[in-house]
Amino acid sequence: KPRVFSGIQPSGNLHLGNYLGALKRFVDTQNEAEFETVYCMVDLHAITVWQDPAQLAHNTRELAAGFIAAGIDPAKSILINQSQVPEHAQLAWIFNCVARMGWMGRMTQWKDKAGKNAEAASLGLLAYPSLMAADILIYHATHVPVGEDQKQHIELTRDIAAKFNHDYGVDFFPLAEPVIEGAATRVMSLRDGTKKMSKSDPSDASRINMTDDADTIAKKIRKAKTDPDPLPDSYEGLADRPEARNLVNIYAALAEMTPEAVVADHAGQQFGQFKPALADLAVDKLAPITTEMSRLMADPAEIDRILAKGALQAREITTPILKRTYEIVGLVASV
Numbered sequence: 001k002p003r004v005f006s007g008i009q010p011s012g013n014l015h016l017g018n019y020l021g022a023l024k025r026f027v028d029t030q031n032e033a034e035f036e037t038v039y040c041m042v043d044l045h046a047i048t049v050w051q052d053p054a055q056l057a058h059n060t061r062e063l064a065a066g067f068i069a070a071g072i073d074p075a076k077s078i079l080i081n082q083s084q085v086p087e088h089a090q091l092a093w094i095f096n097c098v099a100r101m102g103w104m105g106r107m108t109q110w111k112d113k114a115g116k117n118a119e120a121a122s123l124g125l126l127a128y129p130s131l132m133a134a135d136i137l138i139y140h141a142t143h144v145p146v147g148e149d150q151k152q153h154i155e156l157t158r159d160i161a162a163k164f165n166h167d168y169g170v171d172f173f174p175l176a177e178p179v180i181e182g183a184a185t186r187v188m189s190l191r192d193g194t195k196k197m198s199k200s201d202p203s204d205a206s207r208i209n210m211t212d213d214a215d216t217i218a219k220k221i222r223k224a225k226t227d228p229d230p231l232p233d234s235y236e237g238l239a240d241r242p243e244a245r246n247l248v249n250i251y252a253a254l255a256e257m258t259p260e261a262v263v264a265d266h267a268g269q270q271f272g273q274f275k276p277a278l279a280d281l282a283v284d285k286l287a288p289i290t291t292e293m294s295r296l297m298a299d300p301a302e303i304d305r306i307l308a309k310g311a312l313q314a315r316e317i318t319t320p321i322l323k324r325t326y327e328i329v330g331l332v333a334s335v
Ligand code: TYM
Pocket: 005, 006, 007, 008, 009, 010, 017, 018, 019, 020, 021, 022, 023, 042, 045, 131, 132, 133, 135, 136, 144, 145, 146, 147, 148, 149, 150, 153, 184, 185, 186, 187, 188, 196, 197, 198
């Protein structure tokens, strides 16, 4: 079976963009049963920017609860916390020596996050994509479901695999493909349709958090920025209306419809009508996940047990791949 790998950072504020762009699609892929699926909380990626230690530990368990509440079944998928599977970081070091500085410096996420003061950014933030390549390739995974914003990193993963294979004259690491599908591959801020929904936006009203209660979800949708026009009768009519298009895309992804069908169903409606329908749908789909998340969070020891078991399963895959990599590179390993 081809292997699927993907990850989410436990840096707080798991939001609707993460859910629709990633988590919900992880669940769908798991249930399609034609893939072996490995899903990961990437705590080592989170610490590329400062994380309060107690908060990081809390966020990691809460994210694990989010995965399970959304439908990731530890009996069907391998569910892990990155730092518990040391082969990720071990392979990342080798990739740090394969990848070039220039490749890292060209990443748009690096440029956005490091900003003008790149000198003060952590070295880990620059090397971030190399660890991400290791996450994927330590499983020889070939399919990586992500939102639009991760596409460049997966392309870099392919470059690293290709350079490794070329430098060492092997055909060892596969070229992984980003799988960017569905109506919500780039969910935008509820306050500004030109900015993506993000955990770091200072305005909490810009995003729907997976921990928001039903009233908060409904209120944020009611207050979402829109324009005064009614919904058009075709999706193309939304081309220059980013806020309106975003709400239609969110509706489509939640309802598992195409955006075209959503527009057809609601053609001519004002947002005063469409927003309550969207709020009902969002509460309907998200509230059960939120409730289940807090139920799971009441027993953190059980979450830790699930992750420990996941790490053991993962290491059955990662240990032989790392061992073979060491042989290829000429690192003398213990026998
Ligand atoms: P992260 O934690 O920023 O986001 C997790 C996933 O959510 C998607 N996403 C969105 N999708 C649609 N609309 C949005 N507004 C939105 N915001 C976030 C992201 O595209 C991502 O799929 N580097 C990764 C984590 C990672 C990883 C990996 C992913 C580490 N190793 C290996 C895949 C494979 C990240 O920071 O995602």
